[in-house]
Amino acid sequence: MSVTTSHAAAPAPLPPRAGTRIRLANVTKDYGLAVPAVDDVSLTIEPGEFMTLLGPSGSGKTTTLNLIAGFETLTAGTISLNGADVSELPSHKRNLGMLFQNYALFPHMTVAQNVAYPLRERKLPKADITRKVAEVLDLVQLTGRDGHFPAQLSGGQQQRVALARAIVFGPKALLLDEPLGALDRNLRATLQLEIRRIHREVGSTFVFVTHDQEEAMNLSDRIALFNNGRIEQVGTPEALYQSPETLFTARFLGDSNVFELSRVAEGTGTWEDQTWPVDSRTVSPRVGAGGRSALVVRPEDVRLVAGDGVVPPGATSVPATIRDIEYMGAYRTAVLSLGRGNAVGRARLDATESKLGIGQPVLAWWLVERQRIVAA
Amino acid sequence: MARAPKRWRTPSPHWLFLVPALALLTAILLVPLVNSVYRSVGRSDFTLEHYATLFTDGVTLKVLLRTATTAAMVTLIAFLLGYPYAYVMTRVGPRLRGILLVIVLIPFWTSVMARNFAWIVILQRNGPVHSFLKLFGLDVVLYGSVAGVTVAMSQVLLPFMVLPLFSALSGIDRRLLLAARGLGSHPLKAFWKVYWPLSRGGVVAGLILVFTLSLGFYVTPALLGTPKESLVAQLLGQRTTQLLDFAGAGALGFLVLVITLVLVAWANRFGGTISAIGVVAASRTKDRT
Numbered sequence: 001m002s003v004t005t006s007h008a009a010a011p012a013p014l015p016p017r018a019g020t021r022i023r024l025a026n027v028t029k030d031y032g033l034a035v036p037a038v039d040d041v042s043l044t045i046e047p048g049e050f051m052t053l054l055g056p057s058g059s060g061k062t063t064t065l066n067l068i069a070g071f072e073t074l075t076a077g078t079i080s081l082n083g084a085d086v087s088e089l090p091s092h093k094r095n096l097g098m099l100f101q102n103y104a105l106f107p108h109m110t111v112a113q114n115v116a117y118p119l120r121e122r123k124l125p126k127a128d129i130t131r132k133v134a135e136v137l138d139l140v141q142l143t144g145r146d147g148h149f150p151a152q153l154s155g156g157q158q159q160r161v162a163l164a165r166a167i168v169f170g171p172k173a174l175l176l177d178e179p180l181g182a183l184d185r186n187l188r189a190t191l192q193l194e195i196r197r198i199h200r201e202v203g204s205t206f207v208f209v210t211h212d213q214e215e216a217m218n219l220s221d222r223i224a225l226f227n228n229g230r231i232e233q234v235g236t237p238e239a240l241y242q243s244p245e246t247l248f249t250a251r252f253l254g255d256s257n258v259f260e261l262s263r264v265a266e267g268t269g270t271w272e273d274q275t276w277p278v279d280s281r282t283v284s285p286r287v288g289a290g291g292r293s294a295l296v297v298r299p300e301d302v303r304l305v306a307g308d309g310v311v312p313p314g315a316t317s318v319p320a321t322i323r324d325i326e327y328m329g330a331y332r333t334a335v336l337s338l339g340r341g342n343a344v345g346r347a348r349l350d351a352t353e354s355k356l357g358i359g360q361p362v363l364a365w366w367l368v369e370r371q372r373i374v375a376a
Numbered sequence: 377m378a379r380a381p382k383r384w385r386t387p388s389p390h391w392l393f394l395v396p397a398l399a400l401l402t403a404i405l406l407v408p409l410v411n412s413v414y415r416s417v418g419r420s421d422f423t424l425e426h427y428a429t430l431f432t433d434g435v436t437l438k439v440l441l442r443t444a445t446t447a448a449m450v451t452l453i454a455f456l457l458g459y460p461y462a463y464v465m466t467r468v469g470p471r472l473r474g475i476l477l478v479i480v481l482i483p484f485w486t487s488v489m490a491r492n493f494a495w496i497v498i499l500q501r502n503g504p505v506h507s508f509l510k511l512f513g514l515d516v517v518l519y520g521s522v523a524g525v526t527v528a529m530s531q532v533l534l535p536f537m538v539l540p541l542f543s544a545l546s547g548i549d550r551r552l553l554l555a556a557r558g559l560g561s562h563p564l565k566a567f568w569k570v571y572w573p574l575s576r577g578g579v580v581a582g583l584i585l586v587f588t589l590s591l592g593f594y595v596t597p598a599l600l601g602t603p604k605e606s607l608v609a610q611l612l613g614q615r616t617t618q619l620l621d622f623a624g625a626g627a628l629g630f631l632v633l634v635i636t637l638v639l640v641a642w643a644n645r646f647g648g649t650i651s652a653i654g655v656v657a658a659s660r661t662k663d664r665t
Contacts (some may be wrong), residue, residue: 071558091557093560102549104551104552117569121565
């Protein structure tokens with residue numbers, strides 16, 4: 001069976017643009033607090049790339065985006081667009097599109113006036129403005145709403161208008177500051193698809209800020225994970241999920257079972273009174289000699305057998321007790337207390353494991369290549 | 377689809393809360409107003425002669441015009457001082473905002489007489505203002521002039537400008553300014569195209585309040601001004617307390633009332649064309665979510 005998409009055949013309404021390379025070099029923003037909001041961040045965003053700045057609140061991701069937009073001034077470092085240093089350029093001359101969480105539509109202007117705003121600022125002829133506004137409203141599927149005021153539209157429609165306004169003037173890149181944060185779950189999913197589609201059709205560089213790891217994984221070509229004003233790790237969603245380099249990354253993206261190791265040496269790691277085999281290929285380069293490290297393994301990689309069961313050779317196992325079983329819809333998850341009982345872990349149950357009951361002593365095991373040793 | 381049967385709503389008893397206020401207004405406002413209008417048209421022998429006199433006596437029109445000019449000046453000064461003041465109030469921390477609010481409200485809490493006598497001291501011949509102006513070779517005494525009256529009225533009416541402006545400005549989402557800048561507007565242009573239109577509801581409210589209040593000022597012009605350049609309220613006072621011309625005073629009072637109402641209605645429409653006040657309210661509710 002062949003898959004057809006109705007949009008595939010339609011010509012892109014806007015001419016595809018080669019994206020812009022955004023380069024941050026040793027970027028620092030210090031408000032004079034105990035820690036800088038953004039601390040020596042270097043990052044290169046490739047032309048046409050969908051880059052997500054992910055992190056908890058206060059991690060510096062929004063400040064970084066505001067620095068790129070020119071809404072904040074740099075304390076140190078440089079920002080360049082396609083090789084041109086824009087560090088000192090005021091925001092209205094940077095030619096970047098911006099999408100805000102609260103849409104930031106001008107409430108006293110109609111949809112058409114809002115979308116025409118950046119074109120009027122650029123003194124385009126009236127006929128061009130009318131044509132471009134119609135084209136971009138078609139692109140975001142809001143044709144016929146030109147005369148409405150923002151207050152008359154739903155949240156999702158307002159964000160589409162904001163999106164249209166942010167791309168209509170052909171900006172060098174689009175900066176998105178948690179644009180879906182105010183929308184409910186279903187609408188978020190729809191608009192995520194929409195944003196992906198528009199990214200493909202417009203072809204320009206997108207920089208997307210969010211604290212939602214799921215959203216980041218769904219949308220991004222690459223993710224830059226922020227923590228305490230620094231970039232913890234940059235990579236594709238797969239790389240971040242499967243090969244986290246630090247405990248922070250392992251915990252922020254998806255669930256992890258964490259065993260803080262007291263010792264890693266000569267192909268083994270020590271946790272409580274157990275010594276486990278360690279494959280050097282699964283050790284993060286960030287684990288320094290003598291530095292604190294942890295073994296992490298995803299719940300879907302952890303298998304359970306009843307206490308007297310047999311574990312495959314080469315697998316690592318640890319005695320555990322099932323504390324609770326959580327129903328997740330598509331599957332069930334066992335909540336475990338591990339080893340001496342101080343550590344809490346999770347295992348996704350398969351069909352046979354579902355027979356295990358609460359309170360039952362089990363062996364939790366996983367294959368050595370599924371584990372990862374990260375810096376803690 | 378079956379529709380729920382239409383139910384008669386039991387009348388809400390909330391309007392009962394209005395009764396005391398309405399009764400008071402009727403007693404102290406409506407009754408005297410009707411009475412003075414009734415007198416102004418010659419009671420039962422209907423005549424418009426008192427109204428015609430207003431336009432022909434050669435004084436009333438001049439005073440009305442002077443009053444309107446003075447009120448316009450006061451309004452302009454209050455606006456020029458009040459808009460930046462209210463803007464700053466939206467930009468500072470809650471502590472400083474409280475202090476700024478107190479400063480602007482001080483004239484409210486001072487007794488009318490104390491405030492006006494203070495102004496006499498400040499504005500009189502060889503007072504601080506006069507001495508200051510003389511440094512620049514300007515031998516101008518503000519006391520006893522419309523200019524002095526204007527200055528004093530601007531001070532006391534400033535809160536009526538600042539408060540509605542502050543309310544409107546603090547409802548404006550500042551991220552709209554960032555958005556405008558990001559879309560290519562110079563910060564000043566962003567202010568003019570986005571911030572200013574959204575503040576217009578508060579501006580209209582402030583202008584109407586200050587202007588209409590200025591029209592009726594009595595004590596300040598009486599104390600700081602001069603009988604040669606009296607304003608409408610003084611004229612009214614003169615006609616009621618000295619000339620005992622209640623019919624003429626009633627006609628003049630009613631004329632001023634009508635002028636005020638027409639102005640308010642006109643300004644309201646002007647401010648309401650983009651339903652500026654509603655827009656501000658809407659952007660504020662959005663902020664809360």
